[in-house]
Amino acid sequence: MLKRILLTLLAAGGAACAQSYYVGILGGYGYAPSLTVTNSTGSADTGLKGGGVVGAMVGGDTAKHWGGEVSYLFRFSDLKLSSGGTEVDFGGHTQYVTGDILGYLTPKGAAVRPFVSFGGGVRFLVGTGTESASQPLGNYAALTATTQTEAVGDFGVGVKFKLGKSTQMRVEVRDYIGAAPNKVIAPAPGAKMSSMLNDLIFLASISYTW
Numbered sequence: 001m002l003k004r005i006l007l008t009l010l011a012a013g014g015a016a017c018a019q020s021y022y023v024g025i026l027g028g029y030g031y032a033p034s035l036t037v038t039n040s041t042g043s044a045d046t047g048l049k050g051g052g053v054v055g056a057m058v059g060g061d062t063a064k065h066w067g068g069e070v071s072y073l074f075r076f077s078d079l080k081l082s083s084g085g086t087e088v089d090f091g092g093h094t095q096y097v098t099g100d101i102l103g104y105l106t107p108k109g110a111a112v113r114p115f116v117s118f119g120g121g122v123r124f125l126v127g128t129g130t131e132s133a134s135q136p137l138g139n140y141a142a143l144t145a146t147t148q149t150e151a152v153g154d155f156g157v158g159v160k161f162k163l164g165k166s167t168q169m170r171v172e173v174r175d176y177i178g179a180a181p182n183k184v185i186a187p188a189p190g191a192k193m194s195s196m197l198n199d200l201i202f203l204a205s206i207s208y209t210w
Contacts, residue, residue, distance in 0.1 A: 020108065021060040022069075022168065024207025028053045030075045030094075031202075035180055035194040037081075037140045037187055044083035044140040046185050046193070048094065048125075051076030053201055059102070067102040073201065079127055079143045079185060086136050090129035090143035092184065094199070096176060097121050098154055113160040117174065120153040123199075125181045141193065142186045152178035158203075168207050175200050 030053050034045040053076070059069025072095070079090040098121030105114045125148045135142060158172025176199040187193045 019060055019062050020209055021058075022207040022209040023058045024056065024168075024205045026053070026055040026057060026071070026073065026203050026205040028201055028203035030077060030199055032077070032197060032199045034080075035185075035197060037185075037191050037193045039140060039188065039191040041139070042083065044081055044137055046079070046081045046141055047197065048075075048077040048092070048199065049080050049089070051078065053203065055096075055203075057205065057207070061102075061104075061108045064107045065104045067104070068100065069102065070097075070099050072097050075199070075201065077125075077199075079129070081137050081141055081143060081185070083137055083140065088136050088143060090127060092125070092127045092129065094126070095124040096152065096154075097124075098152070098176075100154065100156075104160075111162045113162075115158055115160065115172075117156040117158070117172070118154070120151065123150045123152045123176060123178050124148075125150070125184045127184045139188050140191055141188055144184055144186055146183055148181050148183040150178040150181070152176045163206075166209050168209055169205070170207070171204050173200060173202050 031050045032048040035047040037044045055073035057069050057071040061067040075094040077094040079092045081088040100117045100119030102115050102117045127145045154174050154176045156174030160170040180197045
């Protein structure tokens with residue numbers, strides 16, 4: 001479905017408006033608000049730790065105020081679990097593959113182009129630490145060395161800046177929203193975890209256009 005949407009966008013400009021395309025690299029930082037795990041005795045905070053993000057994108061501005069792109073992000077995102085002064089860290093990372101529609105407030109060719117973006121795709125959460133039967137706070141959840149795949153939606157705002165004839169820079173923030181990772185972070189029997197995970201990613205990128 002995402003591929004079909006993007007192909008439709010890239011074909012939409014037609015003869016009425018010359019198309020332009022770009023490829024770029026991205027870097028930034030991800031922050032995910034903590035999830036809550038509760039049981040009959042109390043609660044704990046869990047989720048993804050903040051970490052760096054790198055990635056790449058390819059897309060096109062196919063109409064005066066519209067475009068589309070596909071992006072890949074790799075986010076360093078160790079897992080965390082904490083309660084009552086005890087904290088557990090566990091190695092991990094997250095990967096995103098998404099397709100997005102971009103709507104611009106200024107026309108194609110403008111030096112500054114504020115935009116909004118929305119789309120969706122897939123999130124791959126991977127625990128890379130060493131599991132332990134004696135993990136602290138195990139009565140709330142277990143941090144596991146497994147992989148979990150979830151559908152995500154993403155929404156964002158940003159600004160593109162034209163640096164030259166074929167170079168652009170942009171800054172943006174995106175919120176990737178999907179189900180909580182209840183396999184990578186497995187609630188203990190009788191415990192319940194928040195149902196949704198928001199991952200806020202702040203990005204800067206540079207791209208080559210033609």
